[in-house]
Amino acid sequence: MKINTSVFKHGLLAAAVCASVISAPAFAHRAWLLPQSTVLAGDEPMVTIDGAISNSIFIADYHALRSDSLEAHNNQGAQVELQNLHTGRFRTSFDLTLAEPGTYRIASASRGMTARWQNSDGSRGMFPGRGQPHNDAAISDAVPDDAENVQIGLMSRRIETFVTAGAPTQQTIAPTGEGLEMVFHTHPNDLFNGETAQFQLMIDGEPASAAEVILIKDGARYRNQQEETEFTTDSEGRFEVQWTEPGMYWLEASYQDERAPAPATSRRGSYAVTLEVLPE
């Protein structure tokens, strides 16, 4: 199995992923939200969406995506109810009613500081604990005075996808200015095979240059190689993808720098989005 090398390059990222709100004990696992349709029509159409963390893209065989930070918003920015929400062993699933025309964003996002250290007895400590929410105000008190090798990082994480009723709209897909996120110069629900899409990664509202991106198409179970495509963003955080095959794609980006507010010394972001590319 090919392991995402970009994760290994940054040991801290692995630690941060472990400690993030979505509990993902093994960092090679991939988090995703999978809509059964992305292009919808009719009177208040409904769509069903799965969320999971797994090795194989879009095969729910490891752990359900936690639903507590999961939100859906319509094009007016209003939060939309996750209907028939169910979290099983392997996946979380829910339905959305697209009562208003336009593009909906479904996302799980978190941002906050993560501390790791070594206690005087040699054991390791971390804050927040596994599965716990961020609490930046409490982080200094959480680290013992005699702790060694203290590393505090500002970690952001976003997992998202988009669905559209009728014509795609721009309002919901705009970046929030927090964490690692994507500016869609090509609309995420208007991707077609044979065309080139323009994307731009931002970290806390600024272009994320030299971010590492991997792209994997669904159906990896039925081929021998992952066939992942790698990209690195330019100085403006931009990269482009030329689609050569229609299908459902999982795109993940990771970014790190040392420009973090104290007491953090590093800033890391991870971003994952599910994109559907339609045949011409």
Add this chain to the structure above:
Amino acid sequence: MRSVTTFAVIFAVLSSLVLLMSPAAQADTSLTVEVEIPRLSVAEYHRPYIAIWVSDPHQQRVSDIEVWYDTAMANQEGHKWLPDLRQWWRRSGRQLDLPVDGVSGATRAPGNHSISVRESALQALERGDYILHIEAAREVGGREHLRLPFSWPADAGLLQEQQGEHELGRVRLHAH
């Protein structure tokens, strides 16, 4: 002699200007589209959704001619499958407030169907090159998209023809 030449040149320029500026000058030319819906022997048959529309050479929609779908279902349930007409949905359908008068129509049975392109759609055409699209999608079936290029104004003898292989039979565009 010179005045005759000058007059001829002016006349030529004027007449081409008239042709360039006034698409209505060709209003006496009309277009007919013939669409064959093949009879299929399948266990579960539903009549196909079909969109017929005109784009420019860059696939940008110019006008819709016909869209056949389940117009009679309650709560516009029939709209749900319109995105299966993928190209039409992208280029036109998703921007429309359906149903559209003179465009939306019920699905049709297998056989040959002849459609006269209505005057208002022809009046939208300026001089240039176009593509007539015929796109079909069938519930629990397949999808097929045929394209017939033409220039406007069309010569009276224009005849474009293609043979579909799956969801469409022979499709023709002719001017008269």
